[in-house]
Amino acid sequence: MQERTNEQWLTELRGPNPNEALADLYDLLVRGLRAALGGRAGGVDANIEDFAQEALIKIMSNLDSFRGESRFTTWAKKIAMNVALTELKRRRWRDVSLEDLLARRTATGRGLANPQLTPEQVAFQNMVLAKLRSIIDEELTDKQREAMVAVILEGMPIAEVARRMGTNQNALYKLLHDARKKLKLRMEAVGLSPQEVLAAFDEG
Amino acid sequence: MLDRGDLNKLVRAVAETRESEIGCDECFEQMDRFAEIEFFGSVAATTMPLVHDHLRNCEDCHEKYEALLIAIGVG
Numbered sequence: 001m002q003e004r005t006n007e008q009w010l011t012e013l014r015g016p017n018p019n020e021a022l023a024d025l026y027d028l029l030v031r032g033l034r035a036a037l038g039g040r041a042g043g044v045d046a047n048i049e050d051f052a053q054e055a056l057i058k059i060m061s062n063l064d065s066f067r068g069e070s071r072f073t074t075w076a077k078k079i080a081m082n083v084a085l086t087e088l089k090r091r092r093w094r095d096v097s098l099e100d101l102l103a104r105r106t107a108t109g110r111g112l113a114n115p116q117l118t119p120e121q122v123a124f125q126n127m128v129l130a131k132l133r134s135i136i137d138e139e140l141t142d143k144q145r146e147a148m149v150a151v152i153l154e155g156m157p158i159a160e161v162a163r164r165m166g167t168n169q170n171a172l173y174k175l176l177h178d179a180r181k182k183l184k185l186r187m188e189a190v191g192l193s194p195q196e197v198l199a200a201f202d203e204g
Numbered sequence: 205m206l207d208r209g210d211l212n213k214l215v216r217a218v219a220e221t222r223e224s225e226i227g228c229d230e231c232f233e234q235m236d237r238f239a240e241i242e243f244f245g246s247v248a249a250t251t252m253p254l255v256h257d258h259l260r261n262c263e264d265c266h267e268k269y270e271a272l273l274i275a276i277g278v279g
Contacts, residue, residue: 032275070236074276078236081271089264125208132214133206151263152217153210158228158264170227173262180221180261187218194219201211 001027009072013063022056028073029055029080037084051087055080089157098164101154102146121200128197135186144179147172222257231258231265239272 001024004012012021029052037048059076066075117125136145143165150161151172162172187194206214231254238255241248249256259266 028279031278035278036271036274067233069234070240074236074240074272077275078232078239078268078272081268081275082232085264085268085271129206129208129211132211136206148214152213153206155263158262169264170229173227177221177225177261180218181223183214183218184221194215197215198212198219201208201215 004072006066006068006072010063010066013060022060025059025073025076026052026056029077032077033080033084036081037088048084051084052080055083058083086159089160093156093160096156096160098146098150098156098161101150101156105149105153124200128192128200131190131192132183132187135183135190139182139186140179144175144182147176148179151176217261220257220260224254225261226254226258228258228262228265231255231262232268235265235269235272239269239276243273243276 004021004024009021009025012018013025030048033048033051034045055076058079062079066072136148140148147161147165150156151158158172158176159169162169165172167175184194187197234252234255238248238252238259241251259269
């Protein structure tokens with residue numbers, strides 16, 4: 001495969017004979033996807049090839065948005081990774097509803113205190129948990145609570161949660177950011193430093 | 205709703221929170237530049253702190269960034 005500068009990539013891809021550049025770019029994307037996804041693409045090369053094809057379409061229709069701040073191939077690979085990971089997560093989570101995810105969490109606490117802790121340490125942990133629960137109830141909106149549980153606690157991809165909540169990933173990130181800021185302010189106001197809390201619960 | 209097992213994740217997320225953070229779109233726009241700086245041995249956190257913070261706070265974007273680093277490495 002010939003080495004190309006950014007300018008050469010753009011000129012060839014926009015030119016009357018883009019096929020060679022397209023083929024080289026496709027090969028680059030497939031190689032990158034294979035390395036990055038490992039066994040996650042279902043062990044079937046057809047998935048990788050589909051992702052590369054879809055990425056090529058997005059790349060070609062967004063050539064004007066390439067800002068030249070990185071190598072063209074890096075920018076193109078970024079798009080390919082986004083295409084692949086978004087689709088893989090959509091497949092992985094497609095049968096999980098937000099309602100089921102939230103319903104799994106009961107009002108009673110799960111998880112017992114480490115039996116090796118002193119009574120004072122257990123009491124501190126229980127106090128922190130109780131305080132945090134009331135801060136969450138008082139400070140966060142219903143949407144913020146749902147998003148926080150789904151994304152931060154249950155690990156559901158933010159794009160998947162956004163889809164189910166009828167919004168987009170960017171907006172949901174901002175919603176979560178606002179929630180985190182509120183929690184941080186309240187924790188500091190009641191004398192709960194996040195670092196101290198983490199240290200108190202570090203039982204490892 | 206919140207239990208002992210959740211505490212670490214939640215408090216860690218709160219501890220990492222900054223007053224100003226960029227969103228996923230803005231992080232994605234700059235991710236290729238950030239990834240190349242890191243790949244070629246510099247510390248992108250100092251020149252692109254907002255991207256660095258977002259990647260620390262957003263699992264989805266972090267995963268895309270890690271995949272991109274690997275893809276850059278295979279040439």
